[in-house]
Amino acid sequence: MTEYALEMKNIVKEFPGVRALDGVNIQIRKGEIHALVGENGAGKSTLMKILSGLYPVGTYDGEIRLGNSLCRFKNIKESERSGIAIIHQELSLVRELDVMENIFLGNEIHKWGVIRHEKAFMKAREALQRVNLSVSPDQIVRYLGVGEQQLVEIAKALLKEADILILDEPTAALSEQESGKLLGILKSLREKGVTCIYISHRLKEVLSIADRLTVLRDGKTVCTLDNAGITEADLIAHMVGRELSHGDDGEERTVGEVILEVQDWSVYDEATRRHVSQVSFSLRAGEIMGIAGLVGAGRTELVMSLFGAWGIRTSGRVLLRGKDLSLVNPEDAIRAGISLVSEDRKRFGLVLIQDVKNNISLASLEKISRRGVLDANKEVRYAEQYAADLKIKTPSVEQVVMNLSGGNQQKIVLAKWLMTEPAVFILDEPTRGIDVGAKYEICRIINELAKRGVGIIIVSSELAELIGLCDRILVMHEGTVAGEVNGRGATQEAIMHLATGNRN
Template identity: 55%
Template sequence: MSDYILEMNGITKQFTGVKALDDVNFKVERGEIHCLIGENGAGKSTLMKVLSGVYPYGTYEGDIVFEGQIQQFNEINDSVKAGIAIIYQELALFPDLTVYENIFAGNEIRKGPFVDWNETIVQASKMLKKVKLNVDPETLVKDLGVGKQQLVEIAKTLSKNVKLLILDEPTAALNENDSENLLELLKELKAQGITCIMISHKLKEVISIADKATILRDGKTICTLDAHKGEISESVIIKNMVGREIEDIYPKRVDHKVGETVLELNDWSAYDPQLARQVVKGANIHVKQGEIIGVAGLMGSGRTELALSIFGNPQNYKLQGEMKVNGQRASFKHTSDAIKAGIAYVTEDRKGNGLFLIKDIKSNVTAAHLKGISSRGVLNLNEEVKVGASYKDSLHIKANSLEQLVGNLSGGNQQKVSLGKWLFTGPKILILDEPTRGIDVGAKFEIYTIMNELIREGLSIIMISSELNEIIGMSDRIYVMAEGAIKGELSKEETTQEAIMELATQ
């Protein structure tokens, strides 16, 4: 007989007449790692917000049964007291406080009316050992990398005697080493009796760590797969997530023609005065019309710095070397110069730097090229609507209307808006920095299809990606970077994961 620590039965949640969750059933056995997966907008985060009390009892239909008791959580503190903790992608830490202060923030150890800081440091050290984080508890959180901050967040939850730990895309912002360390930690927590629910778009992670995986689609429970019965595989997950089989996640190109060289860098270097070091060292690359050029490398290898140095140098690096655009020497003093020359850059941080989350779709799409909807310095709002509608249709942006706030869209649809924003500038060279980070497999397929359409129309794409399969599956040629330098160039025929990693670790 199964020992369920959690049962969510018949959960239905509506927003202004739209069913975000429709009779969802979700069961988690004690001591397992259970992955919750589905496309963006499938209802995963909504379900977890119901569970954690963000959406309080009475705002949804159905029952939450935790440790055999029906629960009525009216706020997050109610679920925390019951032993449920959730860690979101955006970590809830105080950067200017120490590690030990963060671990016990809101849960202070007291001696009479005062906080016992000595005991706090002792207990924080114990929590850090549990998560295998070897740092001084008096370190400021802002001085830690993202991977270590993630572990501090987990230590914080463990200090509250958590029984069920929920992680929402925990590895989205981590490099491969930090991701592997985190997954190993989850296995150790499982051995200590802590049950985990993990939301993830990374299918390899799901396959490697999940005991079970429940798939949601369009707010409904599709199925629960059991790893111990051999039911969890990439093809089965994809089929159930998107409702169809995607034989090849990287769509084939039709009538693919490569033209003349459109961008060339010769002995190109960038020095960062703030870091007091070179972030790009003597790079030599060329990009032809109709090509997708992949730029691979580990975190910190200089990939984004290379992109920014091309795109008008917004970080004010000290640049050396030669850049040619369409055979002519080019020197950009500002990003606007790069845009005029036909270069666009879709940032890896769409929420922080790429989009105005509190503005609607049409405002975001036209934001980088207001002259395109202006006459004598006055915005033509009718033209703004036409442009927004055009990109909403052509990029298949799923939204109720053009007036929908971008912050309320799924990750995949936000990425399409970001892409539309830069396509409206009329680029010839499009730099995509981590174009599918944090989006599901169905949205990835759509982004890849759009990329193929763009190069068929004559655009050139420089794609930076940490996903080796993506780099290999989409690129015509690949440059591999390490420590700011181009370590090698690989043709499609000679590219393997091993070949990339060998160059990336030189």
């Protein structure tokens, strides 16, 4: 008898030009929460895709054992039958189906007939309540925000009642409140003997919940640690294997003229019946303004509407350098000098089937063209520059974006919008799925842009990040601004107080 619920031995996985896993070993005890950490591109998702049968036997080397039996999964169904359920890093719900259909997808709900329909509806509603998501089971997924979709995926996986539950970055799109709730659920699953493999770049979260941790670096196992007396710094040292440079050089920024003015801004969206009401603020050149709030508070809707990509205006106006902007679409916004890094990179940020250089230059074609003709060499030079600046891990700028790790895809979205050199740069969850090293890097870039006089708006669920980076923070609740706090000296409690509906 082995003491392990699961062992993966000497796992090797190659893609053209990349050895993603280079002899990984990992041993998971029954009933533990085992965290898997490592930098972007370290191989975490690839390892879990092998375990869940997405990469079938024969496409990798090495051995998987569940208890005493050797597993050779040919597909996801087979791994599910062995009691393994996975929540993937990239959202995978079917956007045109409703929440309930998605929850039971693959569970053959259509065979159940009308009578069972009601039962399924109830079951779905219970599952949603379990993750604290207040949307109706018949809501079409397309209308949900990324955080809400994430909660649906979690609800769906929990219903499978797996023995081994794999969560790949489940909280990247969630605020601390919702993440806390999820961690609570995982702890109660642990009491019932469920084994959990947990991937996250939020190291505090990982240290608060994991029993043991395995660190991967460059496709190899660095070590497996007991979570006793480990600090975040220890963990980072194992992950990166080098010293980290800090984000801000401490140099003072000077804040200039008002660049963007939003007055009494109200927007309504018919399809989702969501609204943003009476938002007013002004943003100065060189200023970094944060927007905080819970999932569903209207943060994304607000910034998307300013970018001309969401809803219909019902009142108010937006002025850029004193000039009234009547944006109707993102193209207008980009031309006027506003860029937005969307939280939903799959939908708005990237063309997954195109390569790195095409994606980076997509919104700045005039920079690499002369008299309407594209200069391919110039495109490569720009892309290589950004890939180096942002430390994008890819074999070349000709790699198809779909093949990059989640965090590296996020960096490409950032590069694409940096290349447009906007006057106002809006970033919605820019560090989602990004590792610690890259986070410092992105914070450095944001500071750098602000120093050059760009006005910056950041939506983030990571309060510590907002507090560290922003001059001031607007807090939203139910579609409107509940209050504002100063960036320096703000506390997470003060922000949460406003975010949960209290006024200051």
